[in-house]
Amino acid sequence: MNAQMECTSCGSRLGITEIAYTCRECGGLLDVVYDDAPGDPEELKARFRARRLSDETADRSGVWRFRELLPFADKRHIVTLGEGNTPHWDAPRAAAYAGVDRLAVKHQGMNPTGSFKDNGMTAGVTQARALGATTVACASTGNTSASMAAYAARARMRAAVFIPDGQIALGKLSQALDYGALTLQIEGDFDVALALVRQLTDTDPIYLLNSVNPFRIEGQKTIAAELCEQRGWRVPDRIVVPGGNLGNVSALGKGFMELLDWGFIDRLPRITVVQAEGAAPFAQMVRSGATTLTEVANATTRATAIKIGAPVSWPKAMRVLEVCGGEVLTVTEAEIAEAKAVIGSDGIGCEPASATTVAGLRQLIADGLATPDENVVCVLTGHLLKDPDYTVEYHFGRLEPGAAHANAPVRVASNLDAIRIALKS
Ligand code: F0G
Helix, strand or coil: CCEEEEECCCCCEEECCCCCCECCCCCCEEEEEECCCCCCHHHHHHHHHHHHHCCCHHHHCCCHHHHHHCCCCCHHHCCCCCCCCCCEEECHHHHHHHCCCCEEEEEHHHCCCCECHHHHHHHHHHHHHHCCCCEEEEECCCHHHHHHHHHHHHCCCEEEEEEECCCCCHHHHHHHHHCCCEEEEECCCHHHHHHHHHHHHHHCCCEECCCCCHHHHHHHCHHHHHHHHHCCCCCCCEEEEECCCCHHHHHHHHHHHHHHHCCCCCCCCEEEEEEEHHHCHHHHHHHHCCCCCCCCCCCCCCCHHHCCCCCCCHHHHHHHHHHHCEEEEEECHHHHHHHHHHHHHCCCCCCHHHHHHHHHHHHHHHCCCCCCCCCEEEEECECHHHCHHHHHHHHCCCCCCCCCCCCCCCCCCCCHHHHHHHHHC
């Protein structure tokens, strides 16, 4: 199956051995496209499932066991940490909180480096290896950098990560340091860091691994296939995702659209994107009916993963909403914090950005834009332990005074009487 890069704006094509992140003709975003459908869907579904029992490295990856869906890579180049294969769980307390009869969460935080970025990074670093890259770089609010640092280390490549100074969660920073990346704390926010790394990689022999790189999207789109597989290939009515740089919604949308085109599924889910109120350029664009995105200067939110004012992939995200149907919402800081604690109370937990999904779903139900009997999946993008400071502050009542689900530790004297009194309270 012949793979090429294609401009999503003017349709120009480029070979996949070219190093390009945007169209050389018009500057549009690129997709990886294939000339033919991958083959008989029923036969492939059986093959994808059978690979779960295989001991072969590529088969054990939740990205590469779907390799017929992203056939750009030569198996010899695959760089994998066994990513994907993430759980799909019922979340009854979160369902009751949001106001739906039942709710499933797809926990992408259960990846090797604790976020959904691993699904895309395995594909991005595999392509970097195929191209012979020796240095890779990205700007990041923390998860992309953690993931890239790990996969680059596995591939013995040099990694340079550009992070906004003092604005990323400690769990994420510690990962980039431990995996040996050159970690550049840029004086400025994510948007400044991304603009700089894009300039650098346009001229210098360094391969860019932000989600503007279409090979990242190829890996991330397999989340759609794995989700459908876990549900017996029955498509949910609605998928809810957080929106930051908008790579995730673009990837999921591409995944679902291809699965429909290629005969694996019979319909598309609606897709709801949720942004933090202080970092919501895409929501503002959609709400106003504008046809281009106006950047938000100095985006703010404690959900630092999605503290982004100039999301690169908005044209792709817009297309996904047009084809799948859907909406973009904003939620407040208090709503994010409360929803996060509720997800925790199901024994699941996530990082703040991921909790926008349950907060957004609650809003959809309250506004009558979704019905309680819908089959909904919230995609939890990052692990609870990515940002322990946030969680501790919430439960100590320092993040949101009077927080309804705060669960502060109880100080108790070192004797059983005191402990029994505490247990009764
Ligand atoms: N959730 C988490 C935990 C994230 O880390 C991100 C993005 C998103 C949601 C939003 O996804 O950007 O594809 O719309 N994190 C990027 C990073 C920006 O650098 O780690 P998106």
